[in-house]
Amino acid sequence: MQEHEDAGEGEVFAEGTYEEAVSTGRLHGTLAHRLAVDILRGVYKPGDILPYQLDSSEALNISRTPYREALKVLSAKGFVESRPKRGTRVCDRTQWNLLDPEVMGWMFETTPTDEFIDGLFELRLINEPAAAELAAERRTAEELDRMRHAMEVMRVETLATETGRLADIDFHKTLLVATKNEVLISLNSSIAAAIAWSTRLKSSDPKDARNSWQDHYRVFEAIEAGNGRAARWSMESLVRFALEDTRRSQKRRQNLPNEG
Amino acid sequence: MQEHEDAGEGEVFAEGTYEEAVSTGRLHGTLAHRLAVDILRGVYKPGDILPYQLDSSEALNISRTPYREALKVLSAKGFVESRPKRGTRVCDRTQWNLLDPEVMGWMFETTPTDEFIDGLFELRLINEPAAAELAAERRTAEELDRMRHAMEVMRVETLATETGRLADIDFHKTLLVATKNEVLISLNSSIAAAIAWSTRLKSSDPKDARNSWQDHYRVFEAIEAGNGRAARWSMESLVRFALEDTRRSQKRRQNLPNEG
DNA sequence: AATGATTAATAGTCAGGCAATATAAATTTG
DNA sequence: CAAATTTATATTGCCTGACTATTAATCATT
Numbered sequence: 001m002q003e004h005e006d007a008g009e010g011e012v013f014a015e016g017t018y019e020e021a022v023s024t025g026r027l028h029g030t031l032a033h034r035l036a037v038d039i040l041r042g043v044y045k046p047g048d049i050l051p052y053q054l055d056s057s058e059a060l061n062i063s064r065t066p067y068r069e070a071l072k073v074l075s076a077k078g079f080v081e082s083r084p085k086r087g088t089r090v091c092d093r094t095q096w097n098l099l100d101p102e103v104m105g106w107m108f109e110t111t112p113t114d115e116f117i118d119g120l121f122e123l124r125l126i127n128e129p130a131a132a133e134l135a136a137e138r139r140t141a142e143e144l145d146r147m148r149h150a151m152e153v154m155r156v157e158t159l160a161t162e163t164g165r166l167a168d169i170d171f172h173k174t175l176l177v178a179t180k181n182e183v184l185i186s187l188n189s190s191i192a193a194a195i196a197w198s199t200r201l202k203s204s205d206p207k208d209a210r211n212s213w214q215d216h217y218r219v220f221e222a223i224e225a226g227n228g229r230a231a232r233w234s235m236e237s238l239v240r241f242a243l244e245d246t247r248r249s250q251k252r253r254q255n256l257p258n259e260g
Numbered sequence: 261m262q263e264h265e266d267a268g269e270g271e272v273f274a275e276g277t278y279e280e281a282v283s284t285g286r287l288h289g290t291l292a293h294r295l296a297v298d299i300l301r302g303v304y305k306p307g308d309i310l311p312y313q314l315d316s317s318e319a320l321n322i323s324r325t326p327y328r329e330a331l332k333v334l335s336a337k338g339f340v341e342s343r344p345k346r347g348t349r350v351c352d353r354t355q356w357n358l359l360d361p362e363v364m365g366w367m368f369e370t371t372p373t374d375e376f377i378d379g380l381f382e383l384r385l386i387n388e389p390a391a392a393e394l395a396a397e398r399r400t401a402e403e404l405d406r407m408r409h410a411m412e413v414m415r416v417e418t419l420a421t422e423t424g425r426l427a428d429i430d431f432h433k434t435l436l437v438a439t440k441n442e443v444l445i446s447l448n449s450s451i452a453a454a455i456a457w458s459t460r461l462k463s464s465d466p467k468d469a470r471n472s473w474q475d476h477y478r479v480f481e482a483i484e485a486g487n488g489r490a491a492r493w494s495m496e497s498l499v500r501f502a503l504e505d506t507r508r509s510q511k512r513r514q515n516l517p518n519e520g
Numbered sequence: 521a522a523t524g525a526t527t528a529a530t531a532g533t534c535a536g537g538c539a540a541t542a543t544a545a546a547t548t549t550g
Numbered sequence: 551c552a553a554a555t556t557t558a559t560a561t562t563g564c565c566t567g568a569c570t571a572t573t574a575a576t577c578a579t580t
Binding site: 348 | 560
Binding site for chain 3: 551552553554555556557558559560561562563564565566567568569570571572573574575576577578579580
């Protein structure tokens with residue numbers, strides 16, 4: 001940096017534990033990430049006042065500028081609220097923008113609670129079948145093609161590979177675009193972030209993969225046929241299966257607290 | 261400020277049109293707001309590169325620090341993306357976090373398109389009846405009391421007063437808390453921001469008020485009785501009526517482009 | 521005891537410079 | 551001549567240190 005008089009381990013994030021995974025990003029970004037995870041983990045609880053900006057930034061060997069920018073990011077997502085003289089306070093949980101795609105990602109780094117997983121799938125169970133129904137009524141030929149292609153990739157690659165997972169996401173995304181409702185699209189692009197994580201977690205168990213593809217195929221058939229009710233039903237069953245899978249892998253994860 | 265050599269109208273936001281409404285906030289906050297509205301209005305379109313930070317901040321008579329912080333806020337909400345050498349680019353619409361409560365507020369300052377309104381109500385129509393059903397099954401006595409109270413205030417005050425509108429919001433919020441699902445709560449606190457705006461718009465037409473209260477009462481009765489299906493139905497009809505009202509006032513608004 | 525002025529502590533803003541990075545251009549190489 | 555590689559350059563990112571504005575808490579006043 002500019003002044004490495006600390007001679008030795010004058011590194012920036014002294015005692016952090018997960019630096020190597022994010023080290024590529026900008027400073028304020030990784031900081032925001034770090035603080036958010038700390039808040040999600042309960043290191044700072046709602047109502048707590050964070051250490052003052054000067055102290056914090058000095059303690060981290062960075063300047064106030066990126067530290068403040070990180071706080072702005074967090075405050076934009078409803079995590080903290082700063083005021084002169086009072087300092088920066090962690091907001092109540094109900095203020096947190098859980099649907100923000102970035103926040104979703106952060107949640108899944110902290111072994112989310114069963115309660116959160118259940119809540120998330122309750123949301124999916126409400127929205128995705130409805131979205132599938134709308135998609136069946138409004139889809140265009142191009143969107144059908146795209147979903148067909150994504151599904152083919154999923155069948156070949158399964159969810160064990162990155163390509164396969166990307167195809168999965170593309171399938172759901174195209175389905176949503178087919179609803180022609182930008183609010184729904186925004187909602188489910190948040191959900192997609194969650195799905196991405198949970199499929200990554202459960203992809204360690206490759207025997208689910210083929211079932212998952214069959215579920216998708218049934219949804220696709222219904223949408224292709226323009227059968228809204230069938231699309232709704234099959235999507236509902238898809239989400240239910242996904243919930244079961246996620247619950248299983250979540251249980252495994254909790255039994256093995258030190259995974260790699 | 262520090263250097264008013266411009267002598268005369270060396271004000272900070274020279275040619276803005278809606279300063280007085282937000283002048284109380286911090287600089288980076290009002291700036292973020294301003295830029296967001298500009299983006300929503302199409303002054304900057306997806307793909308455009310914003311003027312460089314130095315130029316922009318100079319043009320606004322502010323320093324780079326709050327300007328950059330404003331950009332961080334916008335980037336946290338998916339509106340822009342900054343990179344060295346390339347500049348700050350406006351993201352594609354699909355990246356925007358439309359469900360962010362703050363963004364919702366911004367949308368309603370820009371006479372949202374009919375398409376957006378329809379999409380929003382489609383989302384409400386999907387989620388709120390489902391939420392009502394869950395609330396009917398999970399509500400506690402305290403939550404019932406609170407909803408009862410909010411409803412009473414609504415009946416007396418109508419939606420014409422601020423107190424009445426706050427009660428309306430509290431009714432919906434309590435209903436969501438009763439679902440015991442924090443993800444749903446987060447979603448609908450965004451929707452609440454939208455409702456707040458649309459009820460303010462349509463509150464110019466006071467004859468809707470009593471109907472609206474009756475709708476709420478039916479929902480409440482069903483939740484109190486623990487009747488999930490009835491709660492779903494009555495909430496569905498509530499939302500449908502709200503959609504009609506909003507459409508009407510939206511139409512009025514578009515016929516009178518210069519409202520006060 | 522409530523209300524109003526005073527103080528102190530913290531976030532907010534300013535200024536200008538240096539560093540890192542990604543794009544674009546120029547150069548080398550096959 | 552095409553493709554890969556280096557170099558140049560423009561822009562964001564970060565640093566320092568000071569000053570300002572705001573607000574919570576204290577103290578004085580009624």
